[in-house]
Every structure is written in structure tokens, then in C-alpha cells.
Amino acid sequence: MTFQEKKSIVSLFSAILIFVSYSLYMYPRYPDGAPEQTELFRYWGSFVLILTLVSIIAHIIISIVFNLIYRITTNEKEPSFEDELDKLIGLKAFRNSFFVFVIGFLLAMGSLVIEQPSQVMFMTLIVSGFIAELTGAATKLYHYRKGV
Amino acid sequence: MGRNLVGNHIRKLRFNHNEMTQQQLADKVGVTRQTIVALEKGNYSPSLELAFRIAIAFNMPLEEVFYYGEMKED
Numbered sequence: 346m347t348f349q350e351k352k353s354i355v356s357l358f359s360a361i362l363i364f365v366s367y368s369l370y371m372y373p374r375y376p377d378g379a380p381e382q383t384e385l386f387r388y389w390g391s392f393v394l395i396l397t398l399v400s401i402i403a404h405i406i407i408s409i410v411f412n413l414i415y416r417i418t419t420n421e422k423e424p425s426f427e428d429e430l431d432k433l434i435g436l437k438a439f440r441n442s443f444f445v446f447v448i449g450f451l452l453a454m455g456s457l458v459i460e461q462p463s464q465v466m467f468m469t470l471i472v473s474g475f476i477a478e479l480t481g482a483a484t485k486l487y488h489y490r491k492g493v
Numbered sequence: 494m495g496r497n498l499v500g501n502h503i504r505k506l507r508f509n510h511n512e513m514t515q516q517q518l519a520d521k522v523g524v525t526r527q528t529i530v531a532l533e534k535g536n537y538s539p540s541l542e543l544a545f546r547i548a549i550a551f552n553m554p555l556e557e558v559f560y561y562g563e564m565k566e567d
Binding site for chain 2: 349424428429430491493
């Protein structure tokens with residue numbers, strides 16, 4: 346298995362790990378029965394912002410650890426640049442990921458149209474962001490294994 | 494995913510050029526070893542620029558390195 350394939354698998358599992366552990370951490374902090382709507386919006390706003398920050402930091406740390414382990418176990422240096430194949434696969438991954446997120450975004454807007462509570466909209470947006478990330482990593486893995 | 498119609502003789506040519514490794518060829522043409530692996534497996538059709546760089550690395554005309562269609566590698 347090549348470096349890029351292993352990296353895609355690590356991205357896939359780290360995305361799941363980060364999202365699930367962060368959601369489990371934030372779930373008990375949900376302001377249940379809060380009288381103010383602004384309190385709910387504040388909760389969801391901070392959920393998204395902190396998740397973005399935590400996700401970036403965790404991905405950087407996981408990437409550094411993965412590169413170290415890869416070097417130690419294979420005695421090979423990770424590729425230091427992206428060539429045309431990497432860029433092409435990256436674009437396809439971004440396209441699929443974006444497509445999934447747009448569907449999630451439209452569903453979230455639809456939930457408002459059919460008068461669902463605002464948390465349904467926020468949850469749909471957040472989950473679609475998560476699935477979009479998974480789609481991106483899975484697309485990369487697929488194309489690195491099967492070709493373009 | 495169907496195999497690409499652009500085939501190549503890279504594996505054979507590497508062997509004929511002092512058993513050049515995939516990494517050596519990758520370094521010569523400015524791509525990663527993974528891309529050379531994908532090319533040899535027929536999983537990727539290179540850009541015209543990369544195809545020329547590979548042909549130049551082997552000091553051969555383009556059509557002797559790459560072919561189009563069902564022609565099988567020797």
C-alpha cells in the first residue's frame with residue numbers, strides 16, 4: 346500500500362474519531378429547555394467554530410504522527426510535493442465532497458421550509474459537513490487504488 | 494474503473510535503461526513514485542507534458558513510449 350493510500354485511510358478514520366469524540370463531548374452541554382432562542386444559536390455557533398478549530402489542530406497532529414510512523418516503519422520519506430496525479434485526485438475528491446455538502450445544505454434549508462426546529466437545520470448542516478469530509482477521503486482512497 | 498486506452502512501455506524501458514528504479518524515473522521527470530506505479534499499471538493517462546518528459550528521460554520519441562488503443566505490452 347502506498348503512502349497516499351495509507352494517508353487517505355488515516356484521514357478517514359481521524360475524521361470519524363474527531364467528529365464522534367467531539368460530538369460526545371458537546372452533547373451533554375446542549376442547553377435543553379433554554380428559554381432563550383439566542384442561547385441555542387450560541388450553542389450551535391460555538392459547536393461549529395470549536396469543531397473547525399479542533400479538527401484543524403487534530404488533523405495536523407495526526408498527520409505529523411502518521412508521517413513519523415511511516416518514516417520509522419518503512420525507512421521511506423513521504424513525498425514532499427503534489428504532482429499532477431495528486432492534484433487531479435484532489436480535485437475529484439473536492440468535487441464529490443462539495444456535492445455532498447451542497448445536498449446537505451439544501452436539506453438543511455428544506456428543514457426550515459417544512460417548519461422543523463432550528464436544531465434540525467444545524468444538525469443537518471454539521472452532519473453533511475462530516476459526511477462531505479468522509480466522501481473526500483474515500484474518493485482519494487478509491488482513485489489512488491483504482492486509478493483515474 | 495475501465496483501463497485507460499493510453500498504454501505505455503515504461504516498465505520495459507526502465508529495465509532496458511540499466512534497470513532504472515521507479516523512484517529514479519520519478520525524480521527524473523518530476524513526479525512521485527506513486528504516479529509511475531499508476532502509469533505502469535495503466536491506471537492513469539499522463540498529461541502531454543509528462544508524457545514528453547518521460548520520453549525525453551528515455552531518450553526516445555513519444556510514440557515509442559506511449560501507444561493508444563488495445564495494443565498489448567510485449
